Amino acid sequence: xxxxADLVAERAPHTGMMLNMGPQHPSTHGVLRFIVxxxxxxxxxxxxxxxxxxxxxxxxxxxxxxxxFIPYTDRIDYLGSMFGNHxxxxxxxxxAGIQVPRRAEYLRVIADELNRLASHLIAVGSMxxxxxxxxxxxxxIREREILNNLLESLCGSRLTFNYMRIGGVSRDLPPGFGANxxxxxxxxxxxxxxxxxxLIARNEILVKRCVHVATVSAARAMSLGFxxxxxxxxxxxxxxxxDRPYSVYPELTFTVPIGRGFRGAVGDSYDRFVIRIExxxxxxxxxxxxxxxLPEGPIQAEVPRRVRPPAGEVYSGVESARGELGLYMISDGxxxxxxxxxxxxxxxxxxxxxxxxxGCMVADLVVLIGSLxxxxxxxxx
Amino acid sequence: xxxxxxxxxxxLFGDRISAxxxxxxxxxxxxxxxxxxxxxxxxxxxxxxxxHHLSFVSGVDRGDAFEVVYGLDSYRRRDTLLLKAxxxxxxxxxxxxxxxxxxxxxxxxxxxxxxxxxxEGHPDLRRLLMPDDWEGFPLRKDxxxxxxxxxxPTSRTxxxxxxxx
Amino acid sequence: MDKEKLDAYxxxxxxxxxxxxxxxxxxxNLPRLHSLWYLLFSPACCGIELMQTGGVRTDLDRFGMxxxxxxxxxxxxxxxxxxxxxxxxxxxxxxxxxAEPRYVIAMGACANCGGLFDRSYAVLKGVDLVVxxxxxxxxCPPRPEAxxxxxxxxxxxxxxxxxxxxxxxxxxxxIGEAR
Numbered sequence: 001x002x003x004x005a006d007l008v009a010e011r012a013p014h015t016g017m018m019l020n021m022g023p024q025h026p027s028t029h030g031v032l033r034f035i036v037x038x039x040x041x042x043x044x045x046x047x048x049x050x051x052x053x054x055x056x057x058x059x060x061x062x063x064x065x066x067x068x069f070i071p072y073t074d075r076i077d078y079l080g081s082m083f084g085n086h087x088x089x090x091x092x093x094x095x096a097g098i099q100v101p102r103r104a105e106y107l108r109v110i111a112d113e114l115n116r117l118a119s120h121l122i123a124v125g126s127m128x129x130x131x132x133x134x135x136x137x138x139x140x141i142r143e144r145e146i147l148n149n150l151l152e153s154l155c156g157s158r159l160t161f162n163y164m165r166i167g168g169v170s171r172d173l174p175p176g177f178g179a180n181x182x183x184x185x186x187x188x189x190x191x192x193x194x195x196x197x198x199l200i201a202r203n204e205i206l207v208k209r210c211v212h213v214a215t216v217s218a219a220r221a222m223s224l225g226f227x228x229x230x231x232x233x234x235x236x237x238x239x240x241x242x243d244r245p246y247s248v249y250p251e252l253t254f255t256v257p258i259g260r261g262f263r264g265a266v267g268d269s270y271d272r273f274v275i276r277i278e279x280x281x282x283x284x285x286x287x288x289x290x291x292x293x294l295p296e297g298p299i300q301a302e303v304p305r306r307v308r309p310p311a312g313e314v315y316s317g318v319e320s321a322r323g324e325l326g327l328y329m330i331s332d333g334x335x336x337x338x339x340x341x342x343x344x345x346x347x348x349x350x351x352x353x354x355x356x357x358x359g360c361m362v363a364d365l366v367v368l369i370g371s372l373x374x375x376x377x378x379x380x381x
Numbered sequence: 382x383x384x385x386x387x388x389x390x391x392x393l394f395g396d397r398i399s400a401x402x403x404x405x406x407x408x409x410x411x412x413x414x415x416x417x418x419x420x421x422x423x424x425x426x427x428x429x430x431x432x433h434h435l436s437f438v439s440g441v442d443r444g445d446a447f448e449v450v451y452g453l454d455s456y457r458r459r460d461t462l463l464l465k466a467x468x469x470x471x472x473x474x475x476x477x478x479x480x481x482x483x484x485x486x487x488x489x490x491x492x493x494x495x496x497x498x499x500x501e502g503h504p505d506l507r508r509l510l511m512p513d514d515w516e517g518f519p520l521r522k523d524x525x526x527x528x529x530x531x532x533x534p535t536s537r538t539x540x541x542x543x544x545x546x
Numbered sequence: 547m548d549k550e551k552l553d554a555y556x557x558x559x560x561x562x563x564x565x566x567x568x569x570x571x572x573x574x575n576l577p578r579l580h581s582l583w584y585l586l587f588s589p590a591c592c593g594i595e596l597m598q599t600g601g602v603r604t605d606l607d608r609f610g611m612x613x614x615x616x617x618x619x620x621x622x623x624x625x626x627x628x629x630x631x632x633x634x635x636x637x638x639x640x641x642x643x644x645a646e647p648r649y650v651i652a653m654g655a656c657a658n659c660g661g662l663f664d665r666s667y668a669v670l671k672g673v674d675l676v677v678x679x680x681x682x683x684x685x686c687p688p689r690p691e692a693x694x695x696x697x698x699x700x701x702x703x704x705x706x707x708x709x710x711x712x713x714x715x716x717x718x719x720x721i722g723e724a725r
Contacts, residue, residue: 001508002506003514004507004513007505023636024636025615026586030589031589031633050509051509052589053627054510054630054632054668055666055669056519056663056667058495059519060663063665075591079594094405138601141602142601144598145601158595158687160686222433222434223435223482224484225434225436225483226484238456243456243459244459309405310405312405312406313405314407315461316406326436328437328439331405339442341437341450348487350487351486351488355483377590380510510668511632512632519667530631531634537659537671
């Protein structure tokens, strides 16, 4: 069988230098390893080597009943645990024909958008930190602490929430949640986001390091399999919440930000950075609407203890912070799935690094990785 | 799978592509592995199909055979498509589409890594997620885990060095 | 020792400055435990909680703990997250690069024993199968308070170390051995 050693042996005679980066390195995206081939400054290619966090989640899905698998879905994308929960529950509900109550759907949207804010704060903060600015990351962490408080009051956990259940959600809003969320949002936007914009997004050093780095055209983005903010930054107008709507998103009004070469080319790293900040503003709007229109009612449908969907297949996805988190699930009529394939956005983004890194400087590699918002558990599962 | 898409594909490939099969909420079609490259070229290049986005490629172990599943999206036409090919279990091989869709390369490598399905024509078909010297294909239904890997025991309760747990 | 006794003891030495009497252990251990530099090594979810703990609310810097990117400059390796078989030997390599005295904290259920992934074919069932671990912190992920408690325990461990005749830490643990 062909191995990495074979690839290195083939490339080594034709490359000036091969530098190993990782799997432990100061970047915060998890255990990713890159073999950087180049002449020392300009890269020919950065070959990603992944699998250092492959935990066999898809095989575990075949060994676990549907309802009991939800904690594992938290760990598919640990910065967007709610999205993992939501995608799994949606797939099972589609297979089993379960109707989720409206209040539960609204609570799911609120949980999703809070999680999107938390995830994007880390994404933009850690991109800035990789570039060399440490403080924006701490700003993001500071806001994230308040979001962690809110989510902890909602479901008891700060990071891996295990909040949603098949047919609804596990807990209702605690008393005072609305007021806490309101006070956070009124401070967050325009206050924090404007300050972030002024200090960081328009900072000349950050702009100069990010513009025109790894520009991806719309056609190329689709061919590479990009989804989410990476795709939209390349000016492809596609968002699952609007174009393949699920939950109660059809009742909510929001715009989908598209890359337009904010300071450089359309689809460069700076576009991918700014898109996430714009998405945070939209998430704030969605949260306000969802809280205002929250209906009364039950938070979970009547669902048997051990769900046994009839034999069938489904592919359904949610728009997570990193793009489409899709589940292709096959049920054979028993209480455990027969196959659960998880499709994530970071997988395609990391695969793209092999070709997008050609011609970049070594220092641009971290900008590229940060702008694609990779997360190792999404790539490896 | 919409009626128009299916009619177009039947027109091009005849009975090498099956009638749509409904299994619960999803509809898919099965195609003959021999027409893989022509099929995906048509799906990508024809204006009335325009499936420019390959969402995933994955494998399924059906016990008596393997299936390779392809998920495609057309953002322009707001359409989605699920296609499958059935492969022989003893020697599962299918043509690679890494040059038709740039993102297919890693999906095919992952399917090879976890199922052992070979994608002919792939320039760099090696393991993606498991270590290079791993034995076996983990997502197969008959996969047996080894007792240790490089001297590290794979179970916490049964130590291979004889000491009690 | 009360003030008069201390003055009486030190008076003969006046003119030559004050002397400090303590045990060598305390002299070396106190500065060490108040400046533990940890390796920024976060395989998975626990790593995010580690970063949050190092953030603005539960600030780890006030304990003198800063993160270093290289094991050569670290005293402490916090294994925060699931370790897979592919990663296991790399963890051992990182541990070997750390200079003595070195400590390891296994943070979270996955690093302790495999956690909720202990049925998985690809996950190492506890990082103590490849590196000696001093403190185990339970949780999935552990709260910042739990992590700080684990740090405090490492500090008490260091405080109690005996430099004595041989100016070294105690015998390093064997792999798989519990303290």
